[in-house]
Amino acid sequence: MRKYKGGLLFAAHDLDRFLGCTHATVLDLRDLEEPLPKTDEDGQLALLREKGIEHERRYLEACKHEGLAVVEIGSGGALGERVRQTRAALASGADIVYQGALLGGRWHGYSDFLRLAGRDGAGRPLYEVLDTKLSRRAAPAHIMQLCVYTELLARLQGAEPQSMYIILGDGREEAFRFADFAAYYRIARRRFEEFVSAPHPESHPEPCRACDNCRWRGRCEEQWELEDHLSLVANIRRTQIDRLQAAGIGTVRALAALPDAAAVAGMAPETLERLRAQARLQVEKRDSGENRVELLPLEEGRGFARMPRPDPGDLFLDFEGDPLYPDGLEYLMGVYFVEGGKGRFQPFWAHDHDAEREAFERLSNFFAAHLAAHPAAHIYHYNHYEETALKRLASGYGTREDFVDRLLRGRKLVDLYKVVREGVRVSEARYSLKNLEAFYMEGRGGEVKTAGDSIVVYEKWRATGEASLLAEIAEYNEIDCRSTALLRYWLLGLRPPEAAWLEPAEEADEEKEATRAEAELRHSECARRLLERAPAAEVPVRRLTAQLLEFHRREA
Known part of the structure; x- marks a missing residue:
């Protein structure tokens, strides 16, 4: 969105942002009148953008290698000049026009590729839109972007393209009929244009899926903290926020102060009690500065009943994965355990798919030997990622499937996230492993502090080969593994003596x-x-x- 020739000029990402969050569009409009402070792009988003450009350039080079006639539109000129160059390139009948500039009415865009699709009855060349995307499947935002470009291209060449295309991150090409999406797209575009034409003196942010990649994220988070927004309550849902606000309960403190007999239309009493208790713990920590934890009522097969008896041979597992590697890559599988009275960390590295298979097999062999020596031991992890990855690796490579099946049937994998969510209530705003560390661990050191950071650092290593970068990732992974172990010990200290232990499964034939x-x-x-x-x-x-x-x- 920008000012152009006395009016506003829109782009596909403006429509996408509006469909995700109208408040972001309001801030975009205000920013045109008076620049607002924006959230800096984090390392992972910058990496995604860089990888996207590399993917686009690879496809461009592939087109040239095939001998296709390619016209590249330079990025240095003014919009009008770039549109003129694009029109000339289309008229020439080139096979591919790269970075073609499109302009029509209040909309403009720069398509990755315009590909020759054929000629009309008069022999004039006809083109279709093709964009490159890193993802492995097309998203609604991608389709809307294609629709914007396709409609602009139709105006430019005088004929509506039948199809539009995406080259996905794995190299596959997917085709979409414009007619299948045109009606929805035009309704969405009209809603957007009507919205930006109307005044919006009052607009309040609400958390949504678009927040993670939004340049206004920091501004909205500051406002939520200032307003004590209900979204700060751990594990609350948007529909629950709406019902609480409709009942006149608009802040975390107001929710915490609700009387026991309070009721909210459309909300089950037990749900309201859970949210009220969570808000109360968070307010108590805010006021006192002290961490708070409550035990939830014991339930058969849930919470603490998911914990087996501790064993000196217990293992603590954490994976690091790179979703930007083709088809994904589990590049580090880390295990922490105690041997001879001392903690040990064992990393299994993999830098390509052949090495990933080998690392998975070595990890499986390590588990098998260790569990043979410690039959009562278990493998602990936090949340479902590690279990899901083990299943995916076994089935994907067709190796160690029986062993992974035995781990699952033997209840050897223990997800501590389920124990936490079903067994305790804490005064943190999130139930991530790093939030829970406030109860049992000092603050983290090291350069790598999040899973997103580890991906950025790993991709830097792939580009530079600098050994210190892998050392930083290994340190982060080891801390995650040790944190999982400390969490288990903390939970054992909280465990009610009357809670049942997770019993071993029946031994296999x-x-x-x-x-x-x-x-x-x-x-x-x-x-x-x-x-x-x-x-x-x-x-x-x-x-x-x-x-x-x-x-x-x-x-x-």
Whole structure:
């Protein structure tokens, strides 16, 4: 959004922002009149932008390598001049126009690619819009952007393109019929144009999915703190905020002060009591500066009943993944445990998919040997990511599937997040591992402090090879593993003596286990022989064949 020739000129991201948060649009409009302070772009967003440009450039080079006629529109000129150059490039019949400038009415945009689709009856070239996106599936915002560009292109060439395209992060091309989305897009565009044409003297921010990537995030967070907004209550939902506000309860402190007999229309009494108790703990910490924790009523199979008896051989697991690597990569699998009275950290690194498979197999072998030596031990983690990753790696590579299945059936994986959410209530505004550390751990050191930071630092390492960057990530991962161990000890200290322990699952049939182990060994050997000294051109089909081995046995 910017001022242009005495009016406002809009872009696709303005429409996307409006659909996600109308308050952000109000701030955009105010910023045009008087610049407002903005939240700095964090490292992960900057990395995503950089990777997006690299993906776009790779596709451009691929087009040139195929011998396609490519016209690149320079980024240095004024909008009108770039539109003139784009019109000339389209008239020339080039196969690809890169960074074409489009302008029509109050809208403009710069499409990644305009691709020649054919010619009309008079022989004039006709184009369609193609954009590159890092994600592995198209999102609604991507479709809206394509619609903006397609409509502008239709005005420029005098004919409406039938289709529009996205090149996804994994290289796949997806096509979308403009006619399938045109009606919704035009309604959304009209709503936006009507909204920006009307005055908005009063506008209040509400948390939404768009907040994470919004340049006004810091400003809104400051306002929520100042107003004591209900969104500050841990684990509260937007619909619950709406119902509380409709009942005249607009702040955390007001919610905390509700009498026991209070009722809110459309909200179950137990839900209101949970939110009130959570708000009360947070207000008490705010006023006293002291951490507060309450035990929740014991329930069969929930909360503390998910905890097994502690064992000296217990393991504490944490993964670091890079979603920007093609098809994703679990590049560090860290384990913390006690050996000989001292804490030990064991990292398993992987910097490509072959190494990821090898690291997963080594991790599985480590687990198997350790659990054989400590039969009563368990593997602790916080939230579902690690369990999900183990399943994905086993099924994706077709290896150690039986072992992971035994871990799950044997209840060897213990998710402490479920214990926390179902067993205690704390005075923190979030129930993340790092928030809970306020109860059992000193503040963190090191350069890497969040999962997002670790991705940025890892990508820097991939670009530079600087060993100190991997050391920073390893330190962060080890702290996460040790924090999980300390959380377990803290929960054991809170555990009511009458709480039931998680009991071991029934032992598997030894004969069946032997059969499974033999089948997996046979599969691994066949896969090794298929890939060993395979010609480069045959590696993809041989790898697929290896993954299909034992398919029917695994799915039975």
